[in-house]
Amino acid sequence: MDMDAIIDALGGATQVQTLLGVGPSAVSNYRARGQFPEYARVRIWQALKARGVTVDPETLAFADKISTNDANTGQHSPHPKIIPKSPQILLIISGGIAAYKSLELIRRIKDKGWQVRCIMTASAEQFITPLSVSALSGETTYTQLFSLTDEAEMGHIRLAREADAIVVAPATANIMAKAAYGLADDLASTVLLASDAPLLMAPAMNPFMWAHPATQANQRQLHMRGVRFIGPDSGDMACGEDGAGRLADIPVIIDAIDRILPGQGALNGMTALVTSGPTHEPIDRVRYIANRSSGKQGHAIATALARQGAKVTLISGPVDIPPPAGVHVVAVETARQMHTAALAAMPADIAVCAAAVGDFSVADAANHKIKKTGDNDAPSLTLRQNPDILATIAAHQMRPRLVIGFAAETDDVINYATAKRLRKKADWILANDVGQNDKPVFGSEHNMVHLVTEYGVEPWPEMSKHDLADQLVKRIAKDLTAKEISV
Numbered sequence: 001m002d003m004d005a006i007i008d009a010l011g012g013a014t015q016v017q018t019l020l021g022v023g024p025s026a027v028s029n030y031r032a033r034g035q036f037p038e039y040a041r042v043r044i045w046q047a048l049k050a051r052g053v054t055v056d057p058e059t060l061a062f063a064d065k066i067s068t069n070d071a072n073t074g075q076h077s078p079h080p081k082i083i084p085k086s087p088q089i090l091l092i093i094s095g096g097i098a099a100y101k102s103l104e105l106i107r108r109i110k111d112k113g114w115q116v117r118c119i120m121t122a123s124a125e126q127f128i129t130p131l132s133v134s135a136l137s138g139e140t141t142y143t144q145l146f147s148l149t150d151e152a153e154m155g156h157i158r159l160a161r162e163a164d165a166i167v168v169a170p171a172t173a174n175i176m177a178k179a180a181y182g183l184a185d186d187l188a189s190t191v192l193l194a195s196d197a198p199l200l201m202a203p204a205m206n207p208f209m210w211a212h213p214a215t216q217a218n219q220r221q222l223h224m225r226g227v228r229f230i231g232p233d234s235g236d237m238a239c240g241e242d243g244a245g246r247l248a249d250i251p252v253i254i255d256a257i258d259r260i261l262p263g264q265g266a267l268n269g270m271t272a273l274v275t276s277g278p279t280h281e282p283i284d285r286v287r288y289i290a291n292r293s294s295g296k297q298g299h300a301i302a303t304a305l306a307r308q309g310a311k312v313t314l315i316s317g318p319v320d321i322p323p324p325a326g327v328h329v330v331a332v333e334t335a336r337q338m339h340t341a342a343l344a345a346m347p348a349d350i351a352v353c354a355a356a357v358g359d360f361s362v363a364d365a366a367n368h369k370i371k372k373t374g375d376n377d378a379p380s381l382t383l384r385q386n387p388d389i390l391a392t393i394a395a396h397q398m399r400p401r402l403v404i405g406f407a408a409e410t411d412d413v414i415n416y417a418t419a420k421r422l423r424k425k426a427d428w429i430l431a432n433d434v435g436q437n438d439k440p441v442f443g444s445e446h447n448m449v450h451l452v453t454e455y456g457v458e459p460w461p462e463m464s465k466h467d468l469a470d471q472l473v474k475r476i477a478k479d480l481t482a483k484e485i486s487v
């Protein structure tokens with residue numbers, strides 16, 4: 001393991017600190033020891049991969065495509081030269097009548113100059129044969145989880161690890177359900193569970209199956225974890241019914257693959273910090289002051305930013321939702337911890353403060369459980385104000401290019417939000433009304449906001465928190481790159 005070359009390839013020691021959430025002394029220790037701790041290797045391997053550098057994830061030794069010898073001088077160069085390789089796509093074909101269209105997809109993937117390896121589920125084999133898939137991909141087609149030949153040749157973990165992107169096309173209701181629940185009872189579902197490569201699903205199924213609440217819930221769950229979807233389209237179906245369920249057109253799927261490949265997002269090369277969830281402010285060893293935030297909105301924003309290629313640090317208070325894939329999560333409890341972690345994640349290009357940070361903490365939280373001393377006694381708590389994370393970031397010497405906050409208000413929403421934007425020196429504020437009894441925001445799947453900027457107030461329609469995250473990231477990309485992206 002050439003530590004210096006790896007640290008250089010990652011953009012220097014500060015980037016490594018942010019990536020691993022450690023201080024400068026830890027990185028010096030790794031350098032002195034000549035190795036990274038076990039837990040950090042996958043993260044380093046992923047970050048290198050995103051920069052187009054391939055290393056062996058076990059040993060973090062550079063593969064052939066990175067040269068540490070300068071071609072002109074023959075001297076050892078501390079800055080490794082990166083030779084780009086063509087992306088490796090892992091195509092999972094699941095069983096539906098649209099499976100035959102995956103043959104065309106393989107050809108178009110190869111036309112792009114990408115490499116493609118294929119996995120077929122047992123039901124896909126009812127529609128097309130592994131032989132035709134291999135003939136077009138030019139590679140072995142893998143079908144069995146417990147096949148000695150397949151494991152000897154590749155191994156399912158390597159299949160998962162070596163993919164730059166995984167595409168499931170067609171994606172049946174069954175494979176979506178398995179992926180949503182983390183089942184791993186065949187090669188395709190096991191590989192999906194063993195990989196955190198960008199994942200694109202192109203569903204194709206009977207319109208009733210697609211519209212079924214179970215399939216819709218699975219799609220939402222997967223989308224929340226960062227899985228991208230393309231289609232299904234509407235139209236006449238092979239089953240004779242009409243509605244949404246047709247596999248998206250092959251050129252459209254190719255464009256969507258192009259967008260999920262590492263290095264292709266509109267925010268590629270940018271860093272973002274997102275705060276999310278509630279904070280817990282201890283009263284004593286067993287009690288705390290908290291709020292109703294679920295973290296759903298902040299987590300969805302972190303996911304959407306990462307999907308567009310940003311390197312995201314998500315600083316999350318205690319939540320019951322899974323950490324998004326491809327995002328560096330720093331788990332905190334209190335507002336002060338969140339404040340420290342946010343400053344440690346600077347510099348960043350984008351900051352989104354979506355956390356419902358406790359405004360006050362208990363000045364002298366007891367180190368033991370506070371006991372009752374009489375029938376009518378009640379302790380008094382002295383509160384102190386917590387630091388304002390959003391205001392600190394906005395006033396920071398290394399201020400992110402775009403600082404975005406939320407304003408949860410119960411009345412006079414727009415006026416309070418406008419004043420809050422100015423007071424905290426945020427660029428944008430997403431104002432939401434949390435005072436409507438019939439439309440709770442905390443814990444709900446939906447949100448309705450007004451975007452408050454220096455140019456005015458824009459009402460956004462009610463939408464799911466994921467759609468809102470996508471819309472926000474679209475605006476961020478437009479503001480920072482002048483690029484229009486489709487989400």
Ligand code: CTP
Nearest residue numbers: 353354355357386387388389390405406407408
């Ligand atoms: N915020 C923060 N740190 C705090 C308090 C709030 O970063 N200590 C951020 C929130 O993440 C949000 C914005 O500031 O982006 C507004 O939060 P909100 O709770 O609406 O406002 P407060 O500052 O708490 O003001 P008030 O309670 O007076 O409405």
